[in-house]
Amino acid sequence: MTESSHRVSETPTTTPEVAAFFDVATSTLTYVVTSPETKRCAIIDPVLDYDESSAAVSTESADTVARYVLENDLRVDYILETHVHADHLSAAHYLRQHLGGLIGIGAETVGVQSAVAAIYSDATPLARDGSHFDVLLEDERSLAFGSLHIRTLHVPGHTPACVAYLIGDALFAGDTLFMPDSGTARCDFPGGDARSLYRSIQRLFRLPDATRVFVCHDYQPNGRSLQYVAPIKTHRDRNIHVNRTVSEVSFVAMRSQRDAGLGTPKLMLPSLQVNVRGGTLPRHPTTGEPFLYLPLNKLGAAGTRNIEDIFPRQNENVDFID
Numbered sequence: 001m002t003e004s005s006h007r008v009s010e011t012p013t014t015t016p017e018v019a020a021f022f023d024v025a026t027s028t029l030t031y032v033v034t035s036p037e038t039k040r041c042a043i044i045d046p047v048l049d050y051d052e053s054s055a056a057v058s059t060e061s062a063d064t065v066a067r068y069v070l071e072n073d074l075r076v077d078y079i080l081e082t083h084v085h086a087d088h089l090s091a092a093h094y095l096r097q098h099l100g101g102l103i104g105i106g107a108e109t110v111g112v113q114s115a116v117a118a119i120y121s122d123a124t125p126l127a128r129d130g131s132h133f134d135v136l137l138e139d140e141r142s143l144a145f146g147s148l149h150i151r152t153l154h155v156p157g158h159t160p161a162c163v164a165y166l167i168g169d170a171l172f173a174g175d176t177l178f179m180p181d182s183g184t185a186r187c188d189f190p191g192g193d194a195r196s197l198y199r200s201i202q203r204l205f206r207l208p209d210a211t212r213v214f215v216c217h218d219y220q221p222n223g224r225s226l227q228y229v230a231p232i233k234t235h236r237d238r239n240i241h242v243n244r245t246v247s248e249v250s251f252v253a254m255r256s257q258r259d260a261g262l263g264t265p266k267l268m269l270p271s272l273q274v275n276v277r278g279g280t281l282p283r284h285p286t287t288g289e290p291f292l293y294l295p296l297n298k299l300g301a302a303g304t305r306n307i308e309d310i311f312p313r314q315n316e317n318v319d320f321i322d
């Protein structure tokens with residue numbers, strides 16, 4: 001895996017400095033946001049590398065971010081997640097171990113923990129009270145951050161617990177908006193809702209024109225080079241899915257039709273069980289080793305058969321660990 005780092009802003013006093021790190025394997029952007037006068041920083045949406053075929057976890061991406069923090073003599077105040085990601089594992093816990101800081105996520109994540117626990121049949125017991133995170137952030141919660149503030153905006157739609165973070169003139173939108181030529185993210189995960197996403201985006205459209213919107217993913221459509229930041233005015237004028245000419249009804253129809261044709265993200269099952277734990281790994285109930293679970297036929301397209309119908313228990317010698 002290769003990563004590239006891009007410095008995108010100089011340091012006027014009221015704007016944060018933003019460094020972006022692109023994970024090629026999952027097309028995810030991690031940001032280190034710095035309050036320049038104070039050298040305090042926040043890390044947003046860090047990636048823990050995961051090789052699907054060997055079930056191997058590694059830390060090249062996170063170590064690149066950590067190196068940037070250390071080489072620039074920054075102090076980490078926060079490690080922030082915009083939501084419980086379904087496409088990559090979070091390195092929040094790993095980075096907190098090495099750099100300190102508080103892990104924050106949207107307060108509605110508590111509900112997502114319950115939904116995720118149901119997928120895994122609670123194979124390893126999961127506390128559903130948000131206790132894996134240091135800070136649960138309600139809408140409009142403000143965090144002191146060097147000479148700036150971090151303002152939390154609850155932006156449900158892609159998931160019910162999505163938040164965006166506004167720091168000075170920089171908005172970290174998570175999966176609420178993709179780049180203007182890419183549109184918006186899917187809304188068909190449990191608790192996702194296209195109408196809610198439309199309304200969340202209308203709220204973001206009321207931010208000042210020059211607000212810089214940093215996205216969480218860039219899939220580089222038609223082979224174009226990586227892009228990850230655009231003014232909110234550009235989205236309002238010409239985001240291909242939602243702009244000032246698009247009605248809620250037509251957006252919901254478009255989004256629903258697109259979502260019906262999308263497959264399950266390939267790292268969804270490995271990711272969810274880690275990310276609802278703030279980036280800590282589930283552990284085997286008897287050996288205590290880090291362990292990932294792959295519940296069968298719990299996700300997937302309509303028509304996926306119940307696994308118990310295909311393999312009824314009464315026909316097997318089933319070993320239960322109890």
Ligand SMILES: [Fe+2]
Pocket residue numbers: 083084085086087158175185
């Ligand atoms: Fe996402």
